[in-house]
Amino acid sequence: MTKALISVTGLDTTGIIARVATKLSDLNINILDITQTILDGYFTMMMVVDLDGAHMEFSAIDRELQSVRDELNMTIHMQRMDIFDAMHRI
Amino acid sequence: MIETGEILQTMHMIQEENFDIRTITLGINLLDCSHPDADICAQRVYDKICQVAKDLVKTGEMLEEELGIPIVNKRISVTPVSLIAQADPRPIAQALDRAAKEMGVNFLGGYSALMQKGATRSDERLLDSIPEVLATTERLCSSVNVGSTRTGLNMDAVKRMGEIILETAEKTKAQDGLGCAKLVVFCNAVEDNPFMAGAFCGVGEPECAINVGVSGPGVVKRALEQVKGQPFDIVAETIKRTAFKITRVGQLVAREASQRLGIPFGIVDLSLAPTPARGDSVAHILTEMGLESAGAPGTTAALALLNDAVKKGGVMASNHVGGLSGAFIPVSEDIGMIEAAGRGSLSLEKLEAMTCVCSVGLDMIAIPGDTSAATISGIIADEAAIGMVNQKTTAVRVIPAPGKKAGDMVEFGGLLGFAPVIQVNPFACDDFIARGGRIPAPLHSLRN
Numbered sequence: 294m295t296k297a298l299i300s301v302t303g304l305d306t307t308g309i310i311a312r313v314a315t316k317l318s319d320l321n322i323n324i325l326d327i328t329q330t331i332l333d334g335y336f337t338m339m340m341v342v343d344l345d346g347a348h349m350e351f352s353a354i355d356r357e358l359q360s361v362r363d364e365l366n367m368t369i370h371m372q373r374m375d376i377f378d379a380m381h382r383i
Numbered sequence: 384m385i386e387t388g389e390i391l392q393t394m395h396m397i398q399e400e401n402f403d404i405r406t407i408t409l410g411i412n413l414l415d416c417s418h419p420d421a422d423i424c425a426q427r428v429y430d431k432i433c434q435v436a437k438d439l440v441k442t443g444e445m446l447e448e449e450l451g452i453p454i455v456n457k458r459i460s461v462t463p464v465s466l467i468a469q470a471d472p473r474p475i476a477q478a479l480d481r482a483a484k485e486m487g488v489n490f491l492g493g494y495s496a497l498m499q500k501g502a503t504r505s506d507e508r509l510l511d512s513i514p515e516v517l518a519t520t521e522r523l524c525s526s527v528n529v530g531s532t533r534t535g536l537n538m539d540a541v542k543r544m545g546e547i548i549l550e551t552a553e554k555t556k557a558q559d560g561l562g563c564a565k566l567v568v569f570c571n572a573v574e575d576n577p578f579m580a581g582a583f584c585g586v587g588e589p590e591c592a593i594n595v596g597v598s599g600p601g602v603v604k605r606a607l608e609q610v611k612g613q614p615f616d617i618v619a620e621t622i623k624r625t626a627f628k629i630t631r632v633g634q635l636v637a638r639e640a641s642q643r644l645g646i647p648f649g650i651v652d653l654s655l656a657p658t659p660a661r662g663d664s665v666a667h668i669l670t671e672m673g674l675e676s677a678g679a680p681g682t683t684a685a686l687a688l689l690n691d692a693v694k695k696g697g698v699m700a701s702n703h704v705g706g707l708s709g710a711f712i713p714v715s716e717d718i719g720m721i722e723a724a725g726r727g728s729l730s731l732e733k734l735e736a737m738t739c740v741c742s743v744g745l746d747m748i749a750i751p752g753d754t755s756a757a758t759i760s761g762i763i764a765d766e767a768a769i770g771m772v773n774q775k776t777t778a779v780r781v782i783p784a785p786g787k788k789a790g791d792m793v794e795f796g797g798l799l800g801f802a803p804v805i806q807v808n809p810f811a812c813d814d815f816i817a818r819g820g821r822i823p824a825p826l827h828s829l830r831n
């Protein structure tokens with residue numbers, strides 16, 4: 294399983310989770326975990342997803358997320374979970 | 384499952400504290416490219432590098448994107464050219480520079496000679512060509528090993544390198560002697576170093592290997608900000624923990640790069656490599672420990688603690704550790720060091736003392752342009768003696784800035800940074816350097 298973290302930050306507005314989740318669903322990317330909070334009016338969400346269902350290159354998936362980025366005017370980063378596992382788990 | 388706090392910490396380290404992978408360096412053996420005809424040899428060198436390294440930069444960029452961490456440099460190190468050049472080495476130098484540009488790497492190291500005990504004819508030809516080569520190439524780096532703990536110091540080579548450094552500065556005077564920033568004089572040079580300008584692929588290395596250098600002085604400094612006023616036990620422990628995290632990411636990148644390129648993993652270099660950017664300074668770790676400015680009394684002790692803790696934390700995080708491994712203290716590449724040199728708290732002599740306890744040596748130090756070749760050789764001899772006696776790698780990368788005197792500024796640009804010219808001891812050592820010969824290897828017992 295290729296797990297990735299998608300972080301979404303920016304000004305809070307209606308339908309952020311729905312928009313991101315819909316895009317992931319369209320790409321056949323399964324969401325494994327979500328945490329979300331509002332800090333000083335800033336929406337902060339982290340999703341752990343499984344990229345394997347998409348059968349696409351990492352960079353292609355990232356490009357797909359670009360459209361959501363533009364539409365919502367949010368900062369959306371995707372990076373493989375391996376970097377967090379490496380750093381925080383022995 | 385990874386917790387949110389841990390995720391945020393990693394993201395913060397990368398985005399706010401300048402944590403990055405400093406370099407993926409691909410070591411390539413060129414011994415099979417040797418040929419009596421210099422042009423044929425050069426062509427073979429070019430072809431082999433372009434074949435082996437063709438996916439290096441692309442792979443590095445893919446890893447950057449996927450892991451979300453900058454991999455600042457993708458570089459190549461090759462077999463010391465004096466070992467493959469049977470004739471004029473200059474065509475090989477040009478071929479290496481062309482190959483570096485073609486592959487999109489910003490530096491290629493290995494225009495080197497290993498002459499700790501003596502010089503071959505090929506070594507001599509290579510040394511003679513260094514000033515011209517560094518003035519006519521852009522990305523090629525050169526290094527010369529003039530001593531080792533086992534062999535002692537080759538003082539003929541030390542003498543010659545003083546002259547070569549001066550000549551290289553003169554040939555690149557329009558750029559403040561920039562050529563010297565690409566030239567390192569080593570004692571106990573290592574074969575798997577991924578860092579420039581001293582990287583080369585030693586003869587004990589495999590056909591090719593991936594070596595990774597990590598960085599993150601900003602991360603260490605920020606971690607120490609959380610333990611202000613605490614005893615050194617806590618300081619050391621904090622640095623170890625941070626170094627472990629940094630190095631684990633280095634190991635991940637090295638493993639992934641190795642798999643994708645189908646090239647064996649060599650080592651992770653446990654390094655703290657600064658850049659001139661604010662928040663990316665080794666000197667500021669020292670000041671965070673309680674010093675007013677780098678160079679103040681206590682600096683050597685602070686650096687010794689830092690260097691040791693980085694290694695202790697890093698060693699458990701990687702399968703294979705090597706290279707230079709330690710905190711770097713290049714003056715022009717570290718904003719804290721630049722400021723310290725500017726305000727007069729950092730002298731050449733203090734820097735020399737600091738090199739006894741860290742990696743690697745007198746690095747990126749601008750000295751007055753009228754410094755004599757013998758004085759530069761004297762500086763090299765002192766630094767090499769430290770390495771020889773203490774069984775560690777030491778190096779000298781000084782830049783005699785043409786037309787500049789102590790206090791003037793020199794500007795090298797980019798990662799190479801800028802620095803004030805540092806005062807050199809005005810007393811002569813000409814007769815000492817003129818002796819030549821070899822300083823015998825030190826005794827390995829009766830160690831007090």
